[in-house]
């Protein structure tokens with residue numbers, strides 16, 4: 001169970017990116033985070049694993065106060081939270097396998113990992129994750145030799161490598177075409193269903209929200225303006241979330 | 251303006267009264283700027299002593315020509331020479347009835363003197379014909395006694411085999427005829443057709459030599475240029491190795507997020523000097539212990555085998571991999587003692603290793619003949635190791651203690667009431683500030699030889715405590731201290747300061763320390779390289795993509811893991827490129843660092859210039875040009891390959 005209470009983030013320049021946001025996510029849920037560009041979706045997801053320090057409020061996960069955790073405790077929390085990014089965030093010059101193995105850095109012997117030595121089990125596990133996203137034959141290639149869709153699958157495999165209990169996906173399909181978008185979303189769906197992993201996924205297209213999410217929350221200028229099942233997003237709600245001039249396309 | 255007096259065309263201008271006004275202002279401004287520019291240039295001329303008279307002066311020009319000609323003839327090869335004299339007679343002073351030299355064979359090599367007799371010291375014109383084209387030689391006057399050659403002038407034969415020279419004779423009066431002799435010197439052999447020549451040395455020994463052969467200047471230059479290249483090589487590699495880790499400290503994007511709780515920082519600051527002190531103490535013990543063994547190689551080797559073995563056993567026992575139950579306090583302290591002893595054992599091993607390396611190196615050196623430098627190298631490494639063990643121990647101990655202090659700080663934060671911590675960290679910060687300030691005070695006291703305890707202990711302590719106190723109170727609410735940014739600014743400032751001192755200046759300090767020679771040069775270059783590269787590198791680090799860093803961090807990686815997996819792969823190509831670029835600069839720099847006593851070819855070049863030996867200097871310059879150009883080419887080729 002993830003519990004977000006009165007979460008507020010004010011950036012250094014004074015931008016109020018999150019304004020008193022509170023919501024809960026039960027274990028195993030597929031939660032979509034929607035909202036206009038700049039509404040604070042990325043900020044919200046990054047506050048949860050504290051890649052961004054919240055200004056105020058509290059986040060508890062499985063009873064642990066994430067906002068109070070020390071650096072060392074935070075590392076232990078982060079290694080159970082996988083993250084998938086809009087721009088994949090792979091290390092281009094490293095091999096695909098190395099990129100996947102990065103997911104195990106929180107678990108392995110830190111000294112050995114510095115000289116690129118991973119336990120045998122971790123390596124074979126990395127191959128298994130690659131097989132799961134259908135890329136085992138690309139393991140030895142450089143990450144930037146892959147297409148966008150393939151790179152995002154590597155990103156998913158890297159998150160899987162962490163044996164995550166939760167996955168934060170920040171617009172995982174925004175830089176992919178619709179067909180690829182569905183294939184990536186299906187991987188996330190499988191992970192959510194089969195491995196019982198909680199998924200928080202920010203999305204731009206409402207049809208994807210309807211198709212994959214159990215529940216949705218909506219942000220507008222940092223405020224939580226909606227939470228509930230995607231089916232409840234009717235035209236009025238839509239205008240509230242996306243503004244009066246918005247046209248519904250999806 | 252061809253139609254400037256056409257009024258109908260001017261009228262549109264009149265309609266815009268503002269325009270000419272602005273133009274006028276502009277013109278005034280422009281004129282002022284011009285005047286200012288002229289003044290600046292005039293002043294520049296005055297202070298830089300621009301002097302066209304010097305350029306035009308005849309003597310200066312002949313000097314320049316002489317130097318240029320010498321430079322154009324690099325003394326690469328040395329030739330054996332044959333000297334061919336050609337004589338003619340003349341008289342000084344003129345005998346009654348005049349004097350006539352013997353007739354000459356117009357078709358043979360000959361010289362004539364005109365007039366054939368002069369008053370003592372009078373001017374004569376000497377003409378030569380049928381000489382070998384372009385030969386050079388000396389004109390001498392030989393008084394009748396015949397055993398004295400008085401040098402009159404140097405001459406150079408033209409392309410037709412002729413020369414003509416006006417010279418002053420020497421005042422040697424005699425009623426006997428005197429001789430004017432033109433001695434040409436010609437090289438034996440050419441590069442393409444060397445010949446063997448028999449020469450008789452001053453001691454009368456006859457030997458056969460080759461002509462031409464490689465000159466002394468060339469061999470000296472070769473030795474020095476090798477020295478130069480390796481000087482640059484050592485400086486670059488040493489500088490790179492040190493600059494890489496430092497560059498991360500000067501990269502804003504890596505340091506920005508590093509902050510520690512004030513309690514932890516204060517405890518760590520307090521632990522640092524204690525750690526250094528303990529480390530020095532431990533190193534002292536270890537040295538004493540190891541000195542018991544170093545007399546015999548056998549004991550040293552035995553120690554090198556047995557101690558590491560015992561250390562492994564000790565660590566195995568003290569740090570069991572899995573624990574069912576948390577250790578009791580008794581066990582804990584026992585383990586701590588064992589680890590401590592094992593660590594001292596580790597330092598002993600390092601000392602033994604150093605002494606073994608010195609012994610082995612010294613033993614090898616005379617047995618390896620040509621490769622004796624390998625033996626000396628091993629011995630030097632042992633020596634260096636021996637010298638830095640204490641430093642390493644001090645740093646390591648400080649690191650361990652700071653780590654423990656940090657843990658203590660975190661434990662306190664977790665277990666003590668927040669209100670207590672908030673109050674407690676104020677005196678803690680004051681104490682840390684005081685300790686830091688006293689350390690700085692002691693440093694300053696050492697530098698300026700201040701012994702007054704008031705000035706080096708109490709005043710700094712009070713000031714430091716006050717600063718710590720102020721910081722702690724100011725940061726009362728947010729307890730994190732942005733230590734990363736502080737390190738960033740300090741590192742940047744130091745790099746910029748060092749970078750702004752040219753290696754040529756730095757080498758002067760190092761010459762005082764380690765003496766004139768290439769060692770001083772490579773140290774100076776290395777220091778400059780560290781600062782310059784660390785800056786360049788850190789700018790590269792600042793420009794990498796932040797996405798991968800974010801991703802690796804999000805997977806629960808430590809800071810070092812993040813650097814190794816997300817930062818380093820991104821910076822390898824620019825780092826290599828910058829290192830090669832620096833190598834290039836260092837080769838260039840090492841060619842002149844000898845001017846300031848830093849060894850290398852510059853040393854030789856400077857000497858040759860001082861001795862006015864321009865044709866030898868020319869060889870040096872040629873070598874510099876070749877080396878710099880080829881390094882330039884090589885490094886740009888490698889850069890192309892890699893990037």
Ligand SMILES: Nc1ncnc2c1ncn2[C@@H]1O[C@H](COP(=O)(O)OP(=O)(O)OP(=O)(O)O)[C@@H](O)[C@H]1O
Pocket residue numbers: 011012013015016017035036037038039040041042043044
């Ligand atoms: N590092 C930062 N410093 C200052 N302001 C920031 C920073 N990052 C984001 N912001 C601001 O915070 C607000 C929310 O940004 P955020 O990136 O969370 O929006 P988003 O919903 O993810 O947008 P998008 O859909 O375009 O990704 C924006 O107004 C943005 O300008």
Ligand SMILES: [Mg+2]
Pocket residue numbers: 041042043170171
């Ligand atoms: Mg975003």
